[in-house]
Amino acid sequence: MSAKHILVGTISGIVAGAVVGLMLAPQSGEETRKQLADSTRDLKNKFNKWTEKSMEELDDLQDVFKSEVAGVSDDIRERVLKLIKKVKRSANDVSEEVAEA
Template sequence: MSKENSNSGFAFIAGLVVGAAVGALAGLLFAPQSGEETRKQLGDKTKEVADELLDKFDELKESMTDVIDGVKRGTAETIE
Protein backbone atom coordinates (compact mmCIF):
# COMPACT_ATOMS: atom_id res chain seq x y z
CA MET A 1 0.00 0.00 0.00
CA SER A 2 1.44 3.34 -0.92
CA LYS A 3 1.77 6.19 1.50
CA GLU A 4 -0.96 8.04 -0.41
CA ASN A 5 -3.42 5.15 0.03
CA SER A 6 -2.55 4.90 3.71
CA ASN A 7 -3.19 8.61 4.20
CA SER A 8 -6.42 8.31 2.25
CA GLY A 9 -7.67 5.59 4.63
CA PHE A 10 -6.80 7.70 7.65
CA ALA A 11 -8.43 10.77 6.11
CA PHE A 12 -11.61 8.79 5.44
CA ILE A 13 -11.79 7.54 9.02
CA ALA A 14 -11.07 11.02 10.41
CA GLY A 15 -13.77 12.49 8.17
CA LEU A 16 -16.21 9.82 9.27
CA VAL A 17 -15.60 10.59 12.95
CA VAL A 18 -15.84 14.36 12.48
CA GLY A 19 -18.96 14.06 10.33
CA ALA A 20 -20.64 11.80 12.86
CA ALA A 21 -19.81 14.17 15.71
CA VAL A 22 -21.13 17.21 13.84
CA GLY A 23 -24.27 15.34 12.83
CA ALA A 24 -24.91 14.17 16.38
CA LEU A 25 -24.41 17.68 17.75
CA ALA A 26 -26.76 19.19 15.17
CA GLY A 27 -29.32 16.52 15.98
CA LEU A 28 -29.13 17.32 19.68
CA LEU A 29 -29.46 21.05 19.11
CA PHE A 30 -32.49 20.79 16.85
CA ALA A 31 -34.22 17.74 18.31
CA PRO A 32 -37.79 18.38 19.52
CA GLN A 33 -37.80 15.41 21.87
CA SER A 34 -37.26 14.56 25.52
CA GLY A 35 -33.84 14.20 27.06
CA GLU A 36 -34.34 10.47 27.53
CA GLU A 37 -35.16 9.98 23.84
CA THR A 38 -32.21 12.14 22.85
CA ARG A 39 -29.82 10.13 25.04
CA LYS A 40 -31.08 6.85 23.58
CA GLN A 41 -30.74 8.18 20.05
CA LEU A 42 -27.23 9.46 20.79
CA GLY A 43 -26.24 6.09 22.27
CA ASP A 44 -27.58 4.26 19.22
CA LYS A 45 -25.74 6.59 16.85
CA THR A 46 -22.52 6.26 18.85
CA LYS A 47 -22.71 2.47 18.59
CA GLU A 48 -23.41 2.70 14.86
CA VAL A 49 -20.38 4.95 14.27
CA ALA A 50 -18.17 2.73 16.44
CA ASP A 51 -19.23 -0.33 14.42
CA GLU A 52 -18.46 1.48 11.15
CA LEU A 53 -15.04 2.50 12.46
CA LEU A 54 -14.25 -1.06 13.48
CA ASP A 55 -15.26 -2.30 10.02
CA LYS A 56 -13.04 0.30 8.31
CA PHE A 57 -10.16 -0.54 10.66
CA ASP A 58 -10.52 -4.24 9.80
CA GLU A 59 -10.47 -3.39 6.08
CA LEU A 60 -7.36 -1.24 6.54
CA LYS A 61 -5.67 -3.98 8.58
CA GLU A 62 -6.46 -6.53 5.88
CA SER A 63 -5.05 -4.25 3.18
CA MET A 64 -1.87 -3.71 5.16
CA THR A 65 -1.49 -7.47 5.65
CA ASP A 66 -1.79 -7.98 1.89
CA VAL A 67 0.84 -5.31 1.25
CA ILE A 68 3.23 -6.78 3.81
CA ASP A 69 2.80 -10.26 2.32
CA GLY A 70 3.53 -8.85 -1.14
CA VAL A 71 6.69 -7.14 0.09
CA LYS A 72 7.84 -10.36 1.78
CA ARG A 73 7.29 -12.33 -1.44
CA GLY A 74 9.10 -9.70 -3.49
CA THR A 75 12.01 -9.64 -1.07
CA ALA A 76 12.26 -13.44 -1.02
CA GLU A 77 12.24 -13.57 -4.84
CA THR A 78 14.92 -10.89 -5.03
CA ILE A 79 17.15 -12.74 -2.56
CA GLU A 80 16.84 -16.00 -4.49
Protein backbone atom coordinates in the same frame (compact mmCIF):
# COMPACT_ATOMS: atom_id res chain seq x y z
CA MET B 1 -1.88 18.02 7.33
CA SER B 2 -1.58 14.29 7.96
CA ALA B 3 -4.15 11.68 7.04
CA LYS B 4 -4.61 11.00 10.74
CA HIS B 5 -5.67 14.59 11.41
CA ILE B 6 -8.00 14.59 8.42
CA LEU B 7 -9.63 11.32 9.53
CA VAL B 8 -10.05 12.46 13.15
CA GLY B 9 -11.44 15.81 11.93
CA THR B 10 -13.89 14.08 9.62
CA ILE B 11 -15.11 11.74 12.34
CA SER B 12 -15.39 14.64 14.78
CA GLY B 13 -17.43 16.61 12.23
CA ILE B 14 -19.78 13.70 11.65
CA VAL B 15 -20.30 13.23 15.37
CA ALA B 16 -20.80 16.97 15.94
CA GLY B 17 -23.34 17.11 13.12
CA ALA B 18 -25.22 14.15 14.55
CA VAL B 19 -25.24 15.74 18.01
CA VAL B 20 -26.56 19.06 16.69
CA GLY B 21 -29.21 17.27 14.64
CA LEU B 22 -30.32 15.26 17.63
CA MET B 23 -30.38 18.26 19.94
CA LEU B 24 -32.62 20.20 17.55
CA ALA B 25 -35.00 17.30 17.01
CA PRO B 26 -38.37 17.53 18.78
CA GLN B 27 -37.85 14.62 21.19
CA SER B 28 -37.62 14.19 24.92
CA GLY B 29 -34.22 14.37 26.55
CA GLU B 30 -34.25 10.66 27.32
CA GLU B 31 -35.09 9.74 23.72
CA THR B 32 -32.40 12.10 22.43
CA ARG B 33 -29.73 10.67 24.76
CA LYS B 34 -30.64 7.12 23.75
CA GLN B 35 -30.56 7.99 20.05
CA LEU B 36 -27.23 9.80 20.52
CA ALA B 37 -25.73 6.81 22.33
CA ASP B 38 -27.02 4.44 19.63
CA SER B 39 -25.66 6.63 16.82
CA THR B 40 -22.28 6.92 18.51
CA ARG B 41 -22.08 3.17 19.05
CA ASP B 42 -23.05 2.52 15.43
CA LEU B 43 -20.44 4.98 14.17
CA LYS B 44 -17.74 3.39 16.32
CA ASN B 45 -18.71 -0.08 15.08
CA LYS B 46 -18.58 1.04 11.44
CA PHE B 47 -15.21 2.70 11.99
CA ASN B 48 -13.84 -0.40 13.73
CA LYS B 49 -15.01 -2.64 10.86
CA TRP B 50 -13.45 -0.27 8.32
CA THR B 51 -10.18 -0.14 10.27
CA GLU B 52 -10.11 -3.93 10.66
CA LYS B 53 -10.64 -4.45 6.93
CA SER B 54 -8.01 -1.84 6.07
CA MET B 55 -5.49 -3.49 8.40
CA GLU B 56 -6.14 -6.87 6.78
CA GLU B 57 -5.55 -5.33 3.35
CA LEU B 58 -2.33 -3.71 4.57
CA ASP B 59 -1.20 -7.08 5.93
CA ASP B 60 -1.91 -8.64 2.52
CA LEU B 61 0.01 -5.88 0.75
CA GLN B 62 2.90 -6.32 3.16
CA ASP B 63 3.01 -10.06 2.49
CA VAL B 64 3.00 -9.46 -1.26
CA PHE B 65 5.88 -7.01 -1.04
CA LYS B 66 7.86 -9.31 1.23
CA SER B 67 7.72 -12.33 -1.02
CA GLU B 68 5.88 -12.05 -4.31
CA VAL B 69 6.86 -8.77 -6.01
CA ALA B 70 9.60 -9.37 -8.57
CA GLY B 71 11.75 -6.76 -10.22
CA VAL B 72 11.74 -4.32 -7.31
CA SER B 73 15.06 -3.37 -5.75
CA ASP B 74 15.62 -4.22 -2.11
CA ASP B 75 15.78 -0.49 -1.29
CA ILE B 76 12.34 0.15 -2.77
CA ARG B 77 10.94 -2.96 -1.12
CA GLU B 78 12.19 -1.83 2.31
CA ARG B 79 10.83 1.68 1.80
CA VAL B 80 7.38 0.33 0.93
CA LEU B 81 7.41 -2.04 3.93
CA LYS B 82 8.41 0.84 6.24
CA LEU B 83 5.61 2.98 4.81
CA ILE B 84 3.09 0.19 5.39
CA LYS B 85 4.24 -0.12 9.01
CA LYS B 86 3.92 3.64 9.46
CA VAL B 87 0.38 3.65 8.07
CA LYS B 88 -0.58 0.74 10.34
CA ARG B 89 0.78 2.59 13.39
CA SER B 90 -1.16 5.72 12.44
CA ALA B 91 -4.34 3.69 11.96
CA ASN B 92 -3.85 2.11 15.39
CA ASP B 93 -3.36 5.57 16.93
CA VAL B 94 -6.58 6.83 15.35
CA SER B 95 -8.43 3.69 16.47
CA GLU B 96 -7.28 4.26 20.03
CA GLU B 97 -8.43 7.89 19.91
CA VAL B 98 -11.84 6.85 18.61
CA ALA B 99 -12.14 4.14 21.28
CA GLU B 100 -11.41 6.71 23.99
CA ALA B 101 -14.08 9.09 22.67
